[in-house]
Amino acid sequence: MTYIAKPKIVHGGLSRNGLGLTVRDYEGGMSTLCAGCGHDSVTAAIVQAFFELDIPPHRVAKMSGIGCSSKTPAYFLSASHGFNSVHGRMPSVATGAAAANRELHLLGVSGDGDSLSIGLGQFCHAVRRNLDMCYIIENNGVYGLTKGQFSASADVGSKAKKGEINQQPPIDAVQLAMALGGTFVARSFSGDKAQLIPLIKAAIKHEGFALVDVLSPCVTFNDHEDSTKSYAYTRQFFHRAVHLDYVPPADEIKAAYDEGEAMPIQLHDGSRIVLRKVSEDYNVQNRGAAIDYIRAHQRKGEIVTGLLYIDEGEPDMHGLNRTNSTPLTELPYERLCPGADALTALQQRFR
């Protein structure tokens, strides 16, 4: 038969979340990406994360730019709001959405081209203003939609499918975000949902800009030998710095952790993340040390993953600008726009 959609079958083993929804209620349309694309796994992780957090789909706004990654919001949370913006301009549109309705969960999905080439400036400023959103970069090192040219995140020495070798140094979204004052910086791998799903959950719950840079192999143009972003290469050089568990507000921290080994961090809504160090010398709350650690492992060819830096103390965009606590969308029109007389009166004060 011809192309079929994933059939919606409510079977006996399907669990329901606190809202009475099944994971199938968080899905979207059928993916049109290549079979085996890492992005589809990230989509599945996003679906699972929102399902587990009991977030109603209509309280989410999905934002994206242009690229394979930016197509994916069509494949999850079909009952959510969404905006597919101009290439590289998603952070501006997301800023506008956040300004208008601070109660929506903002989820940005972008790629290495969209965020690190054409949209690099936009990305940097979204980090700086600590926009309250979960920002996922589906990072595969190539421009898949235009047949596999190197992107700005391609590693030096990585070989393209046709044999060309990249010589320009890569832009690392993680180090960039840390340098710009990012308050939640993480890296993960599309092929490791056990790590990715709790990271996305924590990123959604973090108040401020939460970057999750996900290595997401391009099966068509960047999954060959001598690629540094293939499934096989990533699995070989994958280095977990920290293990993260997400604990919802109501739940007790059940697992027994040894003193000093585990570190619970309270998030703004009362939920907690519990970090367990895999490496002795890693400090997730020391920006400088974290960057040094990542660089040291980068020199050895290793890819450091996990929650790499978190700071729950910094105000987000609304806090920095001391905006109204009520979403603008809920204010009566008369208060949003007090009229020409009020404007004249205001202007009079500055004369």
Added chain:
Amino acid sequence: MDPTPTSGTEYFHRVVDCQWACPAHTDVPEYIRLIAQGRFSDAYMLNRGSNVFPGILGRVCDRPCEPACRRGRVEDKPVAICRLKRVAADNRDDITDRLPVAPEQKNGKRIALVGAGCASLTVANDLMPLGYECVIYEALDVAGGLMRYNIPAFRLPPEVLDEEIGYIVDMGVDLRLGTPVDSMRELLDAGYDAVFVGTGAPKGKNLHIPGRDDSENIHIGISWLESVAFGHIDKIGENVLIIGVGNTAMDCCRTSLRLGAKNVKVMARKPRDFFKASDWELEDAEEEAVDIVVNHSPKEFVIEDGKLVGMTFELMEYDIDDRGRITDTRIVGETMIPCDDVVLAIGQDNAFPWVERDLGIEFDKWEVPVVDPVTFESTREGVYFGGDSAFGPKNIIWAVEHGHQAAISIHKYCEGSSLTDRLPRGVTLQSAKMGIHEWSYSNNFDPVSRRLVPNVDLRERFKKLDIEVELGFSAEQAVTEVERCLNCDLQTVFFANLCIECDACIDICPVDCLTIEENGTEEEIKRSLKAPFLEDEQQLYVSEPLKQTGRVMIKDENLCVHCGLCAERCPTSAWDMQKSTVAIPYAIDEMNQDEARCQPERKAG
């Protein structure tokens, strides 16, 4: 866990739940696909190959396939497999030139078959094309056995029986009607090369309680049905009690309604969950306003002035545990229910008064012959039993399978080879991939619910005894129902060496039946599954270790809907959809095998 072996015959056969559950292993998904293509004759012939009587079984089969059907686990109701079989039978063209034929040149072996029921007819069906001469002895004046006199004509019209029995008899079977066999000794002395006994379980069980012998209005179910079938009984009282809730009881109550009864009650000793009757037969009876009364245990027949006026029952109460078993029983009262007639339908027994006990044919303490469950040979070489006469009452489809197996044994016995050295079953697999998004089967899941077979109007159907109640599926219904089949024979076949662990199959699977995990014990693996492990009867597939991480691919076969999306989303074709065909050997395959064995010698000579 060790990697699951799938190269044998069993793994993929078991995935096809219906075919695994069918005693004769009818290739259900394939014939449903043939119906979907409008190839009714092909579907009929495929059925006939394994179950011999598609028209009959399409109406009255006990359908063990349907409770097994995967669709019943995915939704509530299984595919209407049995009624689709009737669609193939009803819509077939003339298939007489496709039937097996007996060769002109016989092989010189003569086989005696006792009883012209489904078991003996199957043996004849399998042996005639091999050149055997088959002689069937039948006590009655008509062939068909239980199918003829125990199943009412309003469920199974005589024309359907005549036609399908004719297909076998017309191969040249020597059918001797009205010829009861009174002595096994005489039959053995008559010089046959082998004897097959397919005499069924013709003796209805009696109920020995006070008053039993004091009225003529107390009938034994199967004998009564037989008298009705042959026109010896054509009426019954207004108020009738049926004792027992098996399928025979259902036939008795519905027959009573057609003979003038106004008020029919089926009396059950236990609650509904313990009934022996199939759900659909109960539903059919209840549609005809038969009252099914539970927790009434017969105590005595009430006779006044030599006339049956009613029956007293003890009112029962049961304690039932969480697993549905009765833990305690109490009598909590007594009641009298008035009636004019009582029909006893509480079971059947074999009866072999004609088999002398000094012939080396042993019987157990219940007077059931000792029969090998594989070869169907009795304790005397050359004498075989099959159908209800072998292991007690079962149903038609079991009798057919017994017949197939006995035919193989008889052939091997006549050839002088070992009865236990039988051809094994085989499974062949062939990829169903036609293109990137194209498979050679209809892989989309159609959420449509089970179609209901239309019945003759309730006012019309009682006018005559032999108005067939079920009308069979209309073309529109059949077209819809065939799409409910999940094509379980389109197997998901995994090649661990190709997998790059991208999770595409796991993310796309609509029923979460796939998991990639660290290997572990069976318990650990069951706990790690993406969807909970719910069906112990269903198989768990564990792959070889995967290349990149050494983890394993695990598949819980329970809920797989065979949509092929895992294979479609796999970038490396580590998953493939492959059509499995289960080869079931019959007597003719054993013969062809013998010939193949001889060939190298011929060449050498």
